[in-house]
Amino acid sequence: MLNRLLAAAAAVCISVGAQAQSYTPRPVEDLLAQDVTYDSAIPKPEDVTGFASGQIISTPEMLHSYARAVAAASDRVSIEVIGRSHFGRPILRVTSTSPANQTRLEEIREAHMAFSDPGRTAEVTEETPVIVQMTHGVHGTEASGYDSSAPLLYFLAAAQGEEIEALLETTVINQIILINPDGASRFAHDVNIHNAEAPVADPQHREHTGSWPWGRTNHYWFDLNRQWLPVTQPEAAALVDATHHWMPNVAADLHEMGSNSTFFISPGPVDGLHPLLSQAGLELNLEMNELLDEQFSAEGALYVAEERFDDFYLGYGSSYPGLLGGVPYLFEQSSVRGIIQDTERGTLRYDDKIGQQARTAIALIRASHARRQDLLNHQQAFFRESLRLAGENATSAYVFTSHDEGRLAAFLDLLAHHRIDVFELDRAVTASGVRYQPGQSYVVPLAQANYRVIEGLFETRVIEDKTAFYDVSGWTQPLAYDLDYAALRPGAFGQDAIGDQVTARITANEPPANSSIAYVIDWSEFYAPRAVYRLLDAGLHLRVIPDEIELQTEAGNVSMARGSILVPVAGQVLEADAIHELVSQGAREDGAVIHAASSSATASGSDLGGFSLSNVERPNVLLVTGESVNSGDAGELWHLLDHHMHMPVVMIDAENLSDSDLSGYTHILLPDGRYDPLGESFAETLSGWVEDGGVLVATRGGARFAAEQEIAAVKTVDTASRPEDEAPSGPQAYATIDDWDVEHTISGALFEGVIDTTHPLGYGYRDATLPVHKIGTTAFATGEDPFATPLRYASGDPILSGYASQRNRDALAGLGAVHATRRGEGSVILFADDPYFRAYMLGSSKMVLNAIFFGNDFRGSARGEGQ
Incomplete structure (x- = not known):
């Protein structure tokens, strides 16, 4: 017992000593630790925000203000808004390159797109730029991932010398600042309200634990690093669209992990790579890591690669860009979760973490520049190989349909984000026992540049070997959407089945005719509950029909499935015209299928006044x-x-x-x-x-x-x-x-x-x-x-x-x-x-x-x- 007390007392002394230490963030030049001079005309972070890098957790607004100030002062930097968060906060793409390149950015982008078009030939010259994308702030609690955006931008805008000028002549760096502003704002608030003159390093301090639901996730608490493939959140849509817009050769995500860890860089376990990802891209990753190793070795810093974070799930930032012929990178470094914190590896300082993120990002940019020709050639070869793989696949296309306009429209929107060509089905096709009809069905040919993205969305891959996964192992999107879909073999599919190309489907339906009796809503549509809630919220009484009925309408009898919602006209708090307007709004805005009854009697099933119908209450x-x-x-x-x-x-x-x-x-x-x-x-x-x-x-x-x-x-x-009763195996x-x-x-x-x-x-x-x-x-x-x-x-x-x-x-x-x-x-x-x-x-x-x-x-x- 005495030994335990002495050990505890010693731990307290260590903790108190750590808490009592002073903390002044080092100047940005020291954090960057680059052998360059800096242009005094370019503002430093503290010149704009009032706080030095590492002094507090920067809010999204502070980082945006700094980026705009640098862009105003530098002819190397330009900015555009690429999207907005759920809460409406802007997401910026900050582009750094040479002043000459800035004047012809769109020309450079258009020329670069040839490397991802297997139908075009792009020549790699000494002037052809390599494209690097840095995504900051996927997880709001991993603050050095986004606070490092400021010193990195300062370096790109202000560093002087032949080396940086040569690098910027043939490199375009796109910084996404920052992709999760809502989560980052929550985390900055949680930490900054504990800002103290005597910072506290005790890991149990409230500053380091935060408050529920914490800041890792977006406004609706979604993890955006799992969203590259499903794209159900606006931040993910902005990021995926921006990535397709530039098709980066290298795309890095800057993260943090446990406080007792070191620094992880991609790749993860090499045997955990998804088969759709490129072995050639993996080899490039490993070769570029030799230059990153030089950076860590020069600092005397420990790091790890090829462990734990496998790249099997295709919805990560460390995997999805690999489907586009790029080399994805994941940075994970130990996290302070505040300003200073005691850990197994000593006391972590937030300014150190910001500096290491920025220095590693600079090393990756240099490695990308050094392997510029290899990266560009790889991207071109990647898409040519994709077409070859598509031709060798036993499936030539996927066909899909659904009776639910809402789910169908959402799926088409998903495919549009991934730049996948979708066509109307022009003739009926039977596959796997389902008859796919023209006008209701769509077809996705595999012979497309983004063949691997198509397979990543559509394929079913049942894995039989014992395999450990860091994330999910199955995510087939047509199954998740509960669509009817099938793989078409070349014999069942030809060009005669392809109609017009489509990118979206209009979900609005025609409003029903007027009825003095009732309206009946088809419950099978995805947004039918939204239409029904609107009616309940208006005070209307609704009933649910528990069986299949044959509804009589002026246009003829209509078959209605179980769960259809009855909206009586008589006995309501609203007049008939107001009820008709509400149900019409449900058809127009929610895509609900709504019919006007011409009689309370039905041709089959429960009558509209039947005993088996029950009330639908307004949910609270x-x-x-x-x-x-x-x-x-x-x-x-x-x-x-x-x-x-x-x-x-x-x-x-x-x-x-x-x-x-x-x-x-x-x-x-x-x-x-x-x-x-x-x-x-x-x-x-x-x-x-x-x-x-x-x-x-x-x-x-x-x-x-x-x-x-x-x-x-x-x-x-x-x-x-x-x-x-199962015997142990020993x-x-x-x-x-x-x-x-x-x-x-x-x-x-x-x-x-x-x-x-x-x-x-x-x-x-x-x-x-x-x-x-x-x-x-x-x-x-x-x-x-x-x-x-x-x-x-x-x-x-x-x-x-x-x-x-x-x-x-x-x-x-x-x-x-x-x-x-x-x-x-x-x-x-x-x-x-x-x-x-x-x-x-x-x-x-x-x-x-x-x-x-x-x-x-x-x-x-x-x-x-x-x-």
């Missing part, structure tokens, strides 16, 4: 937030309801829920998180609220908590757990522990789900199969109620794309992915997975909306109130 949704909650999962639910459906969402932190008045909320959303520390009172609060008529919708960790606390009568199954060599982990976990794959389309949670789905994103090994056991699992993993082998061990695939087959049960007057609806993962699982996201609009419209197998 509470989203549980706070320290115990996974901010990413919470942000997805907020984004789905607020951004897409224009529904207000109340947020209350979990620790405050027991003291809150919950009586006015119809739904509580419990995202993934760790709720056990909140105690029994938290579970009792939720249970009582459900019994009084509320609908609890819980996902992943929230669902496990609800099951374990018996808020729902269901047992969870963890397929990673060894069954009791002691294992420790070197095989990674293989053991891979066998027992699922990092993220696409599974086939089987959905009950007759259940209220299945309303709006046209067929019984639904792709789901599976992460983790939790599922729901099938209990006594045979109607409680409206979505199950398919029997047999449920995997569609990605990696899951055969052990897990076999164990999950047939288990519940969604469990729905009644409790008292309310309901508990549990999702084993994340139904709106990264905002691209548009297919399964409808089940969340069904839970919100129809959450109390089912019963259990036993009759009676509350069953």
Whole structure:
């Protein structure tokens, strides 16, 4: 015990000593540590912002002000706005090159695009510039990644001498400042409010821990470094569009990692490279690293490469540019998460971190310049090879369609961001049992320059070998969007099937005719809930039709699927003309398919005044937030309801829920998180609220908590757990522990789900199969109620794309992915997975909306109130 006390006392002394040290940021020239002189006409960061680099965490506005001041003072620098964040903050592209190049930037860009066009021949001359892109601030909490943009820009604008002038003559450097301004603004606020004359290095200090939801993510709490492929966020759209606009030869992302780490540079594990990425590009990466090694060695700095951060997921900044013939780079350096912090490697200083990021970026620019001809030749060869690979592929094109105009339009928008040519299908094609009709279907030929991007989006790759993944292993986008799609072989596809090229689809529908009886809304359209919420918010009474009906209209009978929404005209708070205007707005703005009934009687199915119809109540949704909650999962639910459906969402932190008045909320959303520390009172609060008529919708960790606390009568199954009767295989060599982990976990794959389309949670789905994103090994056991699992993993082998061990695939087959049960007057609806993962699982996201609009419209197998 005495030894422990002495050790603790020593640790305190060390900590106090570290806290008491003074901190004055070093001048920018010292941070850069370059053997050059600087033009005194170019302002330094402190001349514009009032703070030296490393003195505080710079806000986006400060960095933008500095970039504009440098551009005004230097003929080497120009600026344009390439997009805006969710919150409306600008995202800048700051371009540095020689003054002569600045006068002909568009000419240079146009000439450079020839290197990515396999139909053109581009000659590499001594004057041909190489294009380098630096993306600052993907993660708002990784501040040196964006604060280093200022000293790097200062160097590019102010450094003098033959070396820098020669470099700028044949190099164009595009700095993206900064791609996540909303997250960076949150983090800067969290740190800067603790700014102290005597800085505190203790890692437990509030300055270093921040506050939920922290600043890593964007306004809706999305990780933008996973967004290059799905492009569901405006910041990602700006970045992907900007990358295609210039097609950089080298594209670097500047990040931070744990405080006890060193400095990581790409590549990750060489055997973890996605097969669509280029081995030639990997070799260039390794060769350029020799020059970066010289930089680290000269500083006496430790670094690491070829470990941990694999480049298999194609939605990273360290992978996606490789699909465009560039060499992607990831920088990850140890993070201060403040101004100074004690770590295993000593006390970190923020100005040091800024300086090292900037110096490494300069080294990469020099390495790019040194390998300029190789990089340009590689890009040209890359796209020629892409066409060759497309020609050798057994698939010649992909065809796709959907009855849902909203999901179809979103998918076409995704392809447009990736510069993929899409054409209307000009003649009917049958593939995989589906008839694709012209006027409703689209075709994507593989013989395109961006062939590898197409494959990265469309291909299904089931991985059988045991493989560890840093991120998800399966993400096939047509499956995520729940589209009908198929690969076409050359014999089933020819030029006669290609119609006009398209880039977008208009989702607006014709308003319905006037009706004095009722309007009926097709629930299957993605934005139908937005139209329905607008009507409910206006005070209208709506009903849901639980069966298929043949609606009578003046234009003839119309077949309507289960879950169609009835809007009666009589007995409402609005007059008939106002109701017609609201439903017409839903057709025009939301793409809702709405029909005007000519009779209350139907040709088949429930009449519009039938007994089986039930009320649709206006949802008043509470989203549980706070320290115990996974901010990413919470942000997805907020984004789905607020951004897409224009529904207000109340947020209350979990620790405050027991003291809150919950009586006015119809739904509580419990995202993934760790709720056990909140105690029994938290579970009792939720249970009582459900019994009084509320609908609890819980996902992943929230669902496990609800099951374990018996808020729902269901047992969870963890397929990673060894069954009791399974004999241990004996002691294992420790070197095989990674293989053991891979066998027992699922990092993220696409599974086939089987959905009950007759259940209220299945309303709006046209067929019984639904792709789901599976992460983790939790599922729901099938209990006594045979109607409680409206979505199950398919029997047999449920995997569609990605990696899951055969052990897990076999164990999950047939288990519940969604469990729905009644409790008292309310309901508990549990999702084993994340139904709106990264905002691209548009297919399964409808089940969340069904839970919100129809959450109390089912019963259990036993009759009676509350069953």
